[in-house]
Amino acid sequence: MNKKIKQPLEDINILDLTRVLAGPTSTQILGDLGANIIKIERPISGDDSRNLGPPYLDKNLKKPMESSYFLSVNRNKNSVELDFTKKEGQELAKKLIKKCDVLVENFRAGNLKQYGLDYKSIKKINPEIIYCSITGFGQNGPYSKRGGYDYLVQAMGGIMSITGEKKGNPTKIGVGVSDIITGLYSTIGILSALRFKEITGKGQHLDISLMDSQVSWLSYVAQNYLISGEIPKRIGNDHPSIVPYQTVKAKDGLMVLAIANDRQFKEFCEYAKISNLINDPKFKTNSSRVKNRCDLNKIINKIIKKKTIKQWVEGLVKVNVPCGPINNIQQVFEDKQVKSRKMVISMKHSKSKNKKIKLIANPINFSESKIQYKKPPPKLGQDTISVLKKFLKLDRKDLLDLKKKKII
Numbered sequence: 001m002n003k004k005i006k007q008p009l010e011d012i013n014i015l016d017l018t019r020v021l022a023g024p025t026s027t028q029i030l031g032d033l034g035a036n037i038i039k040i041e042r043p044i045s046g047d048d049s050r051n052l053g054p055p056y057l058d059k060n061l062k063k064p065m066e067s068s069y070f071l072s073v074n075r076n077k078n079s080v081e082l083d084f085t086k087k088e089g090q091e092l093a094k095k096l097i098k099k100c101d102v103l104v105e106n107f108r109a110g111n112l113k114q115y116g117l118d119y120k121s122i123k124k125i126n127p128e129i130i131y132c133s134i135t136g137f138g139q140n141g142p143y144s145k146r147g148g149y150d151y152l153v154q155a156m157g158g159i160m161s162i163t164g165e166k167k168g169n170p171t172k173i174g175v176g177v178s179d180i181i182t183g184l185y186s187t188i189g190i191l192s193a194l195r196f197k198e199i200t201g202k203g204q205h206l207d208i209s210l211m212d213s214q215v216s217w218l219s220y221v222a223q224n225y226l227i228s229g230e231i232p233k234r235i236g237n238d239h240p241s242i243v244p245y246q247t248v249k250a251k252d253g254l255m256v257l258a259i260a261n262d263r264q265f266k267e268f269c270e271y272a273k274i275s276n277l278i279n280d281p282k283f284k285t286n287s288s289r290v291k292n293r294c295d296l297n298k299i300i301n302k303i304i305k306k307k308t309i310k311q312w313v314e315g316l317v318k319v320n321v322p323c324g325p326i327n328n329i330q331q332v333f334e335d336k337q338v339k340s341r342k343m344v345i346s347m348k349h350s351k352s353k354n355k356k357i358k359l360i361a362n363p364i365n366f367s368e369s370k371i372q373y374k375k376p377p378p379k380l381g382q383d384t385i386s387v388l389k390k391f392l393k394l395d396r397k398d399l400l401d402l403k404k405k406k407i408i
Contacts, residue, residue, distance in 0.1 A: 007034025007369050012194065015097055016040065016077065017105035017117075019047045021150065021176050022210060023134050024073040025183025027104055030190065031076030032362045032371050038096060038387055039077040039378070040084070043406060046380040047074070066351060066377060073183075074377040075347065075359060080388070081381035081408050089407045090115050092392070098126050099391050101197075102190055106134040109144045119205045128203040130193040132186055138209035148210045150176035157214030162221055165236040182213040243289040243296060244268075247326070248304040255309045257300070258322040262286060267319040272303050347376040384408050 005011070009030060016027045016039040024047070031037040041047050052069040083089040094116070097103055103122065105112060112118045119131045133139060136148010154160050154172045164171035189206045197203055215222070221232050221240065232240065237256075239245035244265075247254050259265050262285060269277050277283045277299065282292040289296055304312065309325050316323045325331070332338055342361060349357040362371045388394045388408070402408045 005034075005369070007372060009194075010034035010036075012036065012102065013100040014038065014102040014104060015093075015100045017103065017107070017112075018134065019106065020049045020052075021069075021073060021179035022182040023104055023106040023186070024049070025180055026132075026134070026186040026190070027077065028073045028075060029183070029187045029362070030102075031375075032364075032373075034369075034372065035102075037077040038100070038383075038391075039074070039079050040082050040093065041079055041380060043081040043083050043381070043408065046079070046081070049073075050380065066349075066379075071357065071359065071377045075373060076375050077378060078375070078383035078387050079378035079381055080384045082384070083407050084115050084117065086405075086407055088402070088405065090117065092388070092402075092407065093117060094122070094125055095392050096387075097122055097129065100126070100129070101194070102130045102132065104132045104134070104186065104190070108147060109133070109135050109137075109139045123203070123205075126203070128197060128201065130190060130197060130203050130206070132190055132193075132206040132208065134182060134186055135207075135209050137211045139207045143211070150179040150210065153178040153210040153214050157211055158218055158222070159214060162218075162232050162234055164234045166234050168234070168236075170234070177217070178210045178214045181217050182208060182210045185213050185216075238293070241290065242286060243293050244300055246297075248301060250304050250307060250309045250312055252308045253326075255304075255312060255325050256323060257304075258324075260322065264321050265289070268316065268321045271315055271319050271321065272300075274299065274303060345373055347373055349376045350379070381408075 012030075012035040014027060014030055014035050014037050016023070016037050018024050018027060018039075027035075027037050027039070039047075045051070047070060049070040050067055052067050082092060084093045097117075105117075110118070113121070119133070122129055122131060135144070136153060137143035137146055151172055154177070155170070157178065159177070160170040160172055163173060186206070186208050189208060193204055193206060224230070224240070225232055237247040242260055244257050244259050246257060248257050249255075257268075259268055265283070265286075266278050269275050277296075281288065283289050283296055307315075313323055313325065327335065333344060338344075343363070345359050345361045346356050347359055348355055357376065359373075359376075364371060385399060388399065388402075394402075399408070
């Protein structure tokens with residue numbers, strides 16, 4: 001097979017019926033990988049996230065701008081305004097689906113059945129379709145009909161119970177991680193289903209939920225519970241299984257010390273001039289350090305206060321001891337490593353004064369099939385006409401008729 005392609009998914013067509021974060025995260029990744037994403041949006045209002053701020057304004061122009069929320073997960077997509085609550089809209093959607101390899105949706109379980117756009121209905125017109133349903137709680141079970149949102153799932157899925165200070169309240173993570181990891185699992189599932197289809201010719205229905213994804217993300221903390229039966233508790237910035245792996249206070253503020261093995265602990269002690277701890281039975285191994293966490297912390301905190309964050313980082317990095325500052329978001333994008341890895345890209349956007357906006361780059365680096373940033377996050381409905389002409393061969397009269405009926 002010597003077929004020449006520039007990107008892994010460039011011949012894959014995906015109908016995107018998702019909104020807000022989890023689904024759009026998945027379809028943006030697929031778009032970055034070369035897939036042709038046809039994003040269906042409600043006429044006039046569009047994706048809910050277009051109206052989620054801040055900011056609502058371009059700081060350079062002082063006029064309405066797409067929300068940052070929307071911009072973060074909608075590049076490399078075509079925006080098509082289509083009202084599929086109406087019969088003619090449903091028929092147009094089905095005609096598009098016949099041309100697609102994948103459909104991704106994040107409506108409540110069973111919600112699309114009323115429009116004839118559920119998996120069973122779509123399978124009849126496109127038997128090989130890969131149909132990915134993203135919901136809060138899955139297609140079955142006692143919560144399947146409930147709406148699911150990231151904050152709610154962080155709470156119900158356990159992650160909040162182990163996040164926060166020991167004597168403080170449960171705390172949500174600062175980014176919508178339940179949504180994002182669900183988007184990642186959806187992408188993995190879709191790519192796997194495409195491979196399965198390539199081999200067998202069979203499409204399938206993917207049932208992916210925020211709750212399942214969040215529970216899986218509890219990882220070793222949940223595994224500790226399943227083995228021991230002990231309910232994990234919040235311990236702030238400490239690690240339940242590794243010590244010292246925590247925040248420490250230097251002369252000029254907090255930093256992170258991430259010593260993950262005995263060799264690193266030895267190097268740290270020698271650099272910090274507390275070599276007497278290396279062979280102390282209370283601190284010699286990680287397991288003993290975990291048991292004697294409080295005693296060790298008293299010693300370390302006293303030592304760390306003697307130098308600045310910069311002094312500790314420069315010194316410890318030289319002896320291969322992991323540590324670093326706690327950067328705010330501005331400092332992240334000023335960091336020389338982040339700059340070196342080109343984690344900020346610039347794309348043209350007509351609503352910005354200088355005609356460009358900055359976006360976060362895709363973190364996947366290919367040696368051959370490189371990520372391509374072809375289309376900035378679209379204006380609502382900007383591709384409606386071109387997509388319907390290309391895929392459905394509609395002429396000007398057809399399109400004007402659909403506009404009059406407010407189908408598009």
